[in-house]
Amino acid sequence: MxxxxxxxxxxxxxxxxxxxxxxxxxxxxxxxxxxYYRAEDVALAVLAQDDGIETRDNLTILSPSVPSDTAIIFYPGAKVEAAAYLPLLDQIRQTGVTCILVDMPFRMAIFDPNAAEDVMARFPDVEHWYMAGHSMGGAMASQFAADHPDQVDGLILLGAYIYGDYPPEDTLTVYGSLNQSVEDKLDYTENVVEIQGGNHAQFGNYGPQKGDLPAEISAQEQQAQTVAAIEDFIAARQAA
The missing domain is CATH 1.20.5 (Single alpha-helices involved in coiled-coils or other helix-helix interfaces)
Known part of the structure; x- marks a missing residue:
């Protein structure tokens, strides 16, 4: 013993x-x-609006003034407070598209790339779903779209490129001209929009990002060009 x-x-x-x-x-x-990167006051102010913005659990739903059968599920960038994307999504919803912002575990979409499954189940009236995301959020949105092509009408990438096997012709890729790391990775040319003077961070409102070049245009201008590109992309797909 x-x-x-x-x-x-x-x-x-x-x-x-x-x-x-x-x-x-x-x-x-x-x-x-x-x-992590905190949302700026201009982003948090969007939450103070009483009309058309609702929070449910980990989702923030931005509804257009007229009910829509089209919605965007948005995955934030890594280590960015989800609310930082509210100014961008608030502008998109004004084009007539519902926007659903997902607050990810630990603020990283890599921990819940299939969050869109639950979102779709909770909104059965939506007929046309678009996946969207910024940076790592875009990569995870891309992976979800690749894994669920029959459930997704299109993919919208901001400061990101296709990750997984999803058709470039069904994808809108928007990036700033100062975000060279994205341009270097693009091996397709369909539906690619380069915003002159834009950088990586200004798709959201969370201040400067480490390693990012200072933008030559304002965040408002970068986001306005992004919204216009998204509106044109969705309109073209729904008209086809």
Whole structure:
């Protein structure tokens, strides 16, 4: 019986070391995800509107003044507060399209790329679904569209490129001319819109982003051009 004590001691030490490693990893993870880009006041002010904006659980629904059978599901960029995209989506809904903003776990779409499945189930009256997202959110929206082509009418990528096997002809890709990393990855030319003087961050309202070049146009102008491109893209697809 005594011979078993050294083994038990080694197991206890190994267990303690493993526990300590897990604690350090967990602490590092929560430190990483707690350091994120906050929505600016101009974005938070959109929530104060009483007309057509509703929050349900992790969703913010922006409805047009006239009921629509077309909706966009929007995945935010990584480590960006979802509300930062409200000014952009508020402008899109004014074109007659419902916008549904998804607040992702730990503010990273990679942790729930199939969130759109639940969204679609909760809005059965919508007939035409478009997936959209910014940066990593765009990549995860693209992956969902590739995995569910029969449920998606089109894909809208902002500061991102197609991730997965989804047709470029069914995709709108919008990026700023100062966001060279996106341009370098594009291997298709269909429905690609380059915003001169735009950068990576200004699709949302969360301030400068690390590693991003300063834009040569305002966020308002970059978003206005983006909305126009999205409106034209959806109109063309629905007219086809």
């Amino acid at each position: 005594k011979a078993k004590h050294p083994l038990r001691k080694r197991l206890l030490i190994a267990g303690g070391v493993l526990l300590a490693v897990l604690v350090v990893l967990a602490a590092g993870f929560f430190w990483y995800v707690s350091d």
